[in-house]
Amino acid sequence: MSRIPFTRAHLTGRELEYIARAVSENHLSGDGGFTKRCNAWLEERIGCAKALMTPSCTAALEMAAILADIGPGDEVIMPAFTFASTANAFVLRGGVPVFVDIDPVTFNLDHHLIEQAVTPRTRAIVPVHYAGVGCEMDAILDIATRHRLYVIEDAAQGILSSYRGRPLGSFGQLAALSFHETKNVVAGEGGALLINDPELIARAEIIREKGTNRTQFFRGQGDKYTWVDIGSSYLPSEIVSAFLLAQLENADAIQHDRLRIWNAYYDAFEPLEARGFLLRPTIPSDRSNNAHAFYVLVRDLPTRTHVIESLTRQHISAVFHYVPLDTSPAGRRYARAAGPLPVTHSISERIIRMPLWVGMTADEIGRVVAETADALAAAPVIA
Numbered sequence: 001m002s003r004i005p006f007t008r009a010h011l012t013g014r015e016l017e018y019i020a021r022a023v024s025e026n027h028l029s030g031d032g033g034f035t036k037r038c039n040a041w042l043e044e045r046i047g048c049a050k051a052l053m054t055p056s057c058t059a060a061l062e063m064a065a066i067l068a069d070i071g072p073g074d075e076v077i078m079p080a081f082t083f084a085s086t087a088n089a090f091v092l093r094g095g096v097p098v099f100v101d102i103d104p105v106t107f108n109l110d111h112h113l114i115e116q117a118v119t120p121r122t123r124a125i126v127p128v129h130y131a132g133v134g135c136e137m138d139a140i141l142d143i144a145t146r147h148r149l150y151v152i153e154d155a156a157q158g159i160l161s162s163y164r165g166r167p168l169g170s171f172g173q174l175a176a177l178s179f180h181e182t183k184n185v186v187a188g189e190g191g192a193l194l195i196n197d198p199e200l201i202a203r204a205e206i207i208r209e210k211g212t213n214r215t216q217f218f219r220g221q222g223d224k225y226t227w228v229d230i231g232s233s234y235l236p237s238e239i240v241s242a243f244l245l246a247q248l249e250n251a252d253a254i255q256h257d258r259l260r261i262w263n264a265y266y267d268a269f270e271p272l273e274a275r276g277f278l279l280r281p282t283i284p285s286d287r288s289n290n291a292h293a294f295y296v297l298v299r300d301l302p303t304r305t306h307v308i309e310s311l312t313r314q315h316i317s318a319v320f321h322y323v324p325l326d327t328s329p330a331g332r333r334y335a336r337a338a339g340p341l342p343v344t345h346s347i348s349e350r351i352i353r354m355p356l357w358v359g360m361t362a363d364e365i366g367r368v369v370a371e372t373a374d375a376l377a378a379a380p381v382i383a
């Protein structure tokens with residue numbers, strides 16, 4: 001029986017042609033024509049003041065932490081149900097991640113718990129749009145405005161998704177996207193920093209160019225090119241951007257096919273939900289779904305382990321994540337929880353992410369659902 005991988009990179013058709021063009025144009029370092037076209041595509045679709053391609057979402061978050069002037073002891077509110085980079089970017093500046101529990105429906109920051117986590121040291125809130133479903137941005141922006149905090153969206157999973165009609169990545173002063181191989185639109189490794197506060201653009205360009213004013217200099221602003229601020233190497237090569245542009249030009253088609261698969265799973269898992277074996281995702285009606293992930297929740301950790309092992313035996317790769325950051329070795333050392341995180345810990349023990357990649361067939365989806373049903377047949381139910 002053929003293997004069903006968890007994810008599989010999708011080629012839209014023009015990636016190699018664009019890379020060949022980048023090579024023949026003899027401009028392989030960053031900020032050539034392809035990088036600029038990727039930036040422009042993101043600015044147009046997301047409506048941010050500036051988009052800057054980066055080598056990864058991690059790099060974009062690191063730039064955001066520098067731009068927000070995070071320093072030793074500054075606190076940054078975020079979920080513990082996220083990838084390590086969300087926290088690391090701030091810890092590298094000496095900041096302290098402060099974990100707030102997540103909402104049981106979206107697995108995003110529970111906005112009711114944010115304000116009580118604010119202290120005089122708080123500098124920023126980092127909402128993570130889990131599975132591409134937006135956080136409660138109106139409430140988060142309101143808290144941030146009242147306490148004069150930065151909002152830095154971790155929109156790694158959020159491309160082409162929206163909250164109350166506005167694209168994710170357009171809410172915070174800063175936002176970070178990922179084009180890692182496992183995301184919807186990919187460049188192998190890649191990311192972008194989105195800037196919605198125009199006052200941060202000039203410094204972002206400097207931080208991204210190793211702390212120099214190179215970008216401004218080549219635009220004809222300034223008469224010399226020199227070291228002016230802290231920074232690092234935060235721009236990707238043209239080869240990466242050439243690959244990505246081919247993906248961005250097909251982003252709507254990618255989205256469309258991912259939604260087909262997501263909806264097929266959603267319908268096919270309905271009977272198992274009706275019998276109490278699992279819960280399917282709920283997308284609040286004021287948010288869109290970019291089909292980044294299809295997951296189910298089962299009753300408890302032993303059930304989850306049993307299902308994933310059963311699927312593995314049938315050559316189906318389903319996965320779980322995240323180890324809550326508050327329980328991780330680095331999280332214990334560098335971060336703290338604002339209070340108990342019962343929802344975070346419960347979800348992280350019960351979630352199963354199903355295979356989802358462009359081109360998955362109805363047969364493959366059917367096999368995943370049937371094998372999950374078989375594995376759950378003798379398992380305890382939720383209610």
Ligand SMILES: *Cc1c(COP(=O)(O)O)cnc(C)c1O
Nearest residue numbers: 056057058083085156178180191
């Ligand atoms: C994937 C991901 C990242 C890291 O993205 P990279 O591009 O691999 O650096 C950060 N945060 C979240 C929530 C992610 O899903």
